[in-house]
Amino acid sequence: MSENPLPILTYSEENYLKAIFHLSEEGKKGVSTNDISTEMKTRPASVSDMLRKLGDKSVIEYRKYYGVHITEDGKKLALQTIRKHRLWEVFLVEKLNFSWDEVHEVADELEHIKSKILIQRLDEYLGFPKFDPHGDPIPDEYGDVRSRPRLPLSEIEISGTGQIVAVKDSSAAFLRYLDKVGAYIGARIKVIDKVEFDGSIEILVDNKKSIFMSKEVVNNILIMQ
Amino acid sequence: MSENPLPILTYSEENYLKAIFHLSEEGKKGVSTNDISTEMKTRPASVSDMLRKLGDKSVIEYRKYYGVHITEDGKKLALQTIRKHRLWEVFLVEKLNFSWDEVHEVADELEHIKSKILIQRLDEYLGFPKFDPHGDPIPDEYGDVRSRPRLPLSEIEISGTGQIVAVKDSSAAFLRYLDKVGAYIGARIKVIDKVEFDGSIEILVDNKKSIFMSKEVVNNILIMQ
DNA sequence: ACTATTTTTTAGTATAGCCTAAATTAATAT
DNA sequence: ATATTAATTTAGGCTATACTAAAAAATAGT
Structure with missing residues (x-):
């Protein structure tokens, strides 16, 4: 067009x-x-x-x-910026050992660096990652996004399992909480119990650790089954 | 003060x-x-x-x-910027496989990223390098610079040897020329002959390749013996 | 439907960083 | 020592991005 x-x-x-x-x-x-x-x-x-x-x-x-x-043009440009942002986040977490709640601000600066070749080489260096440390998909050069099917944790049935793939709220406070309880992106979880009246649940993380989560937390975690 | x-x-x-x-x-x-x-x-x-x-x-x-x-404050700030610039250059060359004549512009953008912790971690990730790809020293956090003793190539006697440690002129054109003739930073050289009337010299690079260099080139190469 | 409220836009101001043209100061040449 | 030239600064203007206060348009409440 x-x-x-x-x-x-x-x-x-x-x-x-x-x-x-x-x-x-x-x-x-x-x-x-x-x-x-x-x-x-x-x-x-x-x-x-x-x-x-x-x-x-x-x-x-x-x-x-x-x-x-x-517009379409706007979408392309926005996705280019988002691509850069997320690639830099991967770099910060995987190479420089930032924790996933520290990367936002820095990536917000890095995303504006203009060099096209820089982003290509960075992408290559990182092994062409498809998702950032928060589980959000990284668009390709042309703005195409392959997102994985995901459900809010609240929708998983009792004894249902899956992997944490993303969070909705990515405030530093929330991310720190998740870190503390060991609920990182990629963690395998199993729903042990769901309490109806307050929406809280109990889950098993990586087949080891059982934790309780309030409705507020549960609503902000996305699962791939 | x-x-x-x-x-x-x-x-x-x-x-x-x-x-x-x-x-x-x-x-x-x-x-x-x-x-x-x-x-x-x-x-x-x-x-x-x-x-x-x-x-x-x-x-x-x-x-x-x-x-x-x-002023002293000015010097500190300038050295902080220079530190960032040179660390990013090392990153671009060593990790992202940029050639040393491609890094200037990108590093000119990256040097303005403000995060202190980013630079500390980058420094660590790169193994605390002391010199950038052009051989220029990287100041430490406090602005201290350890520079190695260096002489212009023009001052080396016939049959004198040394290592290329830096260039004065770091224009892309000059760097490309050096790349082409194989005179990279770290290359070991030996002066074979010096022509008095035009200031040109003949050197042996890495004990393999003999090349002629004009006065203009010779004046812009720095040697550590 | 019409008024009250909320949302959005316009008008006018400020600061940063650049510009050109004119004025001023310093350097130089006889 | 003074006149010419060169370097530097000032004055005034432009654009980007913010702001506040006021005006205008849309929405909501009765």
Whole structure:
């Protein structure tokens, strides 16, 4: 469709576009100025400014007062940034021994480094990983994503098993909690018991350790069976 | 002396400071606005602006119309940036198989990533290297530099030997030339002949290959004996 | 349907970093 | 020593990205 080369975005435009992409993934509706403002921690007025600019570069469709939709070009660019972010996360965790709750901020800086060849070589060096340390899929060069089928832990039946493949909430606090109880990405789990009235469950991790998890935690863990 | 924490610099201020540091290393006099302008590829008027800002942050001493001197704080900050730049160069060459003439631009971006812990872990991961791929010393966390004694290749006597440890000119064109003739950092050389009237010489590289080098090339190669 | 509230945009301001053109200061040459 | 030239700074402008306050549009409540 788009014959033209993708536009070049500034550091800041890239961040806004990434935020818009993530927000679009959630509710399938258009994304509101206020939501973006919250996500980006800037004022709505600043968001309006930026939306005009992103609209001019055709990475979003912008109708005043009615929120925005990301375009195909926008999606490609956002996925390129996400690819870089996640590859750097893999690097930080696997090569530099960062724990998975420490990598976000640093990757947020590294993702803006422009060199294409750098990312290709990094990808190769890391063995072409398909998922980041949080279990999120790494898009390929062309923005294609192979995601694995996943269910919230809360949907697994008693005595059902699976592997933790991702988390929804990736706040540092949550990740630290998971680390503490040994529920890392890739851990094999088995549901031992489910308590109906409060939504909490008991699971066995790696056939060794039994832990209790509250409904809040259970809702934020994704399982591949 | 300076009790206060070092100031935080913007991306652009960091680049100017690095340029001023490098220029100070050459002639031991104050650095002129024009020199900085040439180095940074910006106009002298922009340099004046920036000098005022860097002066306000006390990383340089700025006397209008008389050029600038870098302060102790400035030196520390510049060396931190240089440390990051050179560590990333080592990473790019040793881990990602970049050739040494490809690393400059990418390292110029990577050097601005702020995380302290990232640089510590990178340093560790690389095995605490003391020199970058061009043979330039990597300052430690505190800005201390252990440089090895080095002579320009032009000063080596006939039949004198040594190892190439650095280059003065590190333009991509020059580095590609060296690569082509096999004169990499670490190569062992022996001076076979020196031609007085044009300053060119003949050297033997790694006891195998004899090559001729013009005065221009010879002046830009540094040898450790 | 119409008012009150919320959301979004516009208008105007600030700062960073660049620019050109003009003014000023320093250096040089006779 | 003064006049010319060169280097540097100032003045004013531009763009990007933020902000606040005010205006305008959309939404919600009765």
